[in-house]
Amino acid sequence: MVDFSLWDIFRNLLLAGRWTVGLSLIAFIGGGLVGLALLLLRLSKAPGAEIAISGYVQLFQGMPLLVQLFLAYYGLGLFGINTSPWVAAAAGLTLYTSAFLTEIWRGCVASIPRGQWEASQSLAMSFGEQLRHIVLPQALKIAIPPTVGFLVQVIKGTALASVIGFMELTKVGKTIANATFSPFLVFSCVALMYFVLCYPVSLYAKSLERKMHAQR
DSSP states (O other), rough: OOOOOOHHHHHHHHHHHHHHHHHHHHHHHHHHHHHHHHHHHHHTOOOHHHHHHHHHHHHHHHSSSHHHHHHHHHHHHGGGGOOOHHHHHHHHHHHHHHHHHHHHHHHHHSSSHHHHHHHHHHTTOHHHHHHIIIHHHHHHHHHHEEEEEEEHHHHHHHHGGGGGOOOOOHHHHHOOOOOOHHHHHHHHHHHHHHHHHHHHHHHHHHHHHHHHHHOO
């Protein structure tokens, strides 16, 4: 048994928290970029795009995130890619995030009245101009609250990266618990740190939702 003070536990968990935050940001930003590209492709009505992207969304939404992380960790090596826990966790969470964000944003675009599209067409706007000047600015206001809210799910989802050896909060907490034989104390600290990370994001999402609702 290793003698850890409460400060030692918090200090080590704070260090691990950097990796949780970093992985969350990479997954959220990367997933957002991929999700936006998929959304634009879907809206373009390119041949086969609707079926392909719908299948992509159904696949990654219907598959447990834990399974996706295992597939990323053990599957990337088949293509000669370094299968470090960091690379696998980032890839798995990015794909998972992109599937949900593209569907969230598709719903926001679909909520824009059809008359907005027709009005912009009557002004001889191209598809890109319709999106840039008419549709996306309106959809953005609707999309911000659920998008920020989904960030909470991404942060909590990083805990599953511990199963492939990624040293984030949960993995480091388990290591400290095994060393100190104080699992209740350690994981209480882990839970507190996740709360500190997620609760402000949840409050911000609710605040944005109220503001958007009032404006509408």
